Amino acid sequence: AGVGTPLPALAIRIHAAGIRAVTGRLYADDTIFDRLRGVADSGYATSPYIGPLSGLAFDSGYDGPSLSGFSSDPAKLAASTLAGILRKRGMRIRPRVALGKAPRGAARVAVIRSPAMTRLVNLTNVYSDNFFAETLLKLLGARFGDGGTTANGAAVVEVFASGHGSSVHAVDGSGLTRSNRASPAEVVHLLQSMRSTPTGEELIQDMALTGHEGTVADRMRGTAAYGRCRTKTGTLTGVSNLSGYCFNASGR
Numbered sequence: 001a002g003v004g005t006p007l008p009a010l011a012i013r014i015h016a017a018g019i020r021a022v023t024g025r026l027y028a029d030d031t032i033f034d035r036l037r038g039v040a041d042s043g044y045a046t047s048p049y050i051g052p053l054s055g056l057a058f059d060s061g062y063d064g065p066s067l068s069g070f071s072s073d074p075a076k077l078a079a080s081t082l083a084g085i086l087r088k089r090g091m092r093i094r095p096r097v098a099l100g101k102a103p104r105g106a107a108r109v110a111v112i113r114s115p116a117m118t119r120l121v122n123l124t125n126v127y128s129d130n131f132f133a134e135t136l137l138k139l140l141g142a143r144f145g146d147g148g149t150t151a152n153g154a155a156v157v158e159v160f161a162s163g164h165g166s167s168v169h170a171v172d173g174s175g176l177t178r179s180n181r182a183s184p185a186e187v188v189h190l191l192q193s194m195r196s197t198p199t200g201e202e203l204i205q206d207m208a209l210t211g212h213e214g215t216v217a218d219r220m221r222g223t224a225a226y227g228r229c230r231t232k233t234g235t236l237t238g239v240s241n242l243s244g245y246c247f248n249a250s251g252r
Helices: 007-016 074-088 117-126 130-144 150-163 184-195 200-205
Strands: 026-028 097-099 229-236 239-246
Touching (some): 007 074, 117 200, 184 239
Parallel strands (some): 026 097
Antiparallel strands (some): 229 239
């Protein structure tokens, strides 16, 4: 959806590496995550509220720039789109792609780095992006847990929160599954503890500013909280949550 790895830039680097033809097939490696496309709320199938989750995602799971529907296989869509861009640059490459795992020790032809984590977290929090939240959760499981699954990521979250004196029951990354549980007191414990960490200030800045940004752009105007709170919204049918930090005129 316009944020992340730009495929045209990747194609330019592949071309710059001197490759003009591919005799085999282009493979998409999505094996960092499992292939469950959704969360518990949707029975782990693609949710109507979240694009299909994938270890190789493209356009937040949508099937094209019109954003009219979701892709049945995001990894293959990413690879076929890259192949199309390469063909337009004159490379000879088959249009059909497949799924596969990169061989150990395979040479890297070209690399595009993702945006910094703080940028991704900011986009997730400010705009309440469920797809980003779920993808980041699986990434936590892949990097710090037992694998790139929603359950493993949720386990990492629970351990992290416990280390900050907060007991939460995490099931997914977006909060759409109603069995996620955390009392207001537990949320406050986590926020208080996080503020004293080296990343505390960054966390605060990565939440939406009341009356100015994202999901709270139109909220709290004309009140003392206008422009003085960094918050995260949470909304389900019959449920509305708001948590974060507010500061008075002296910055307390």
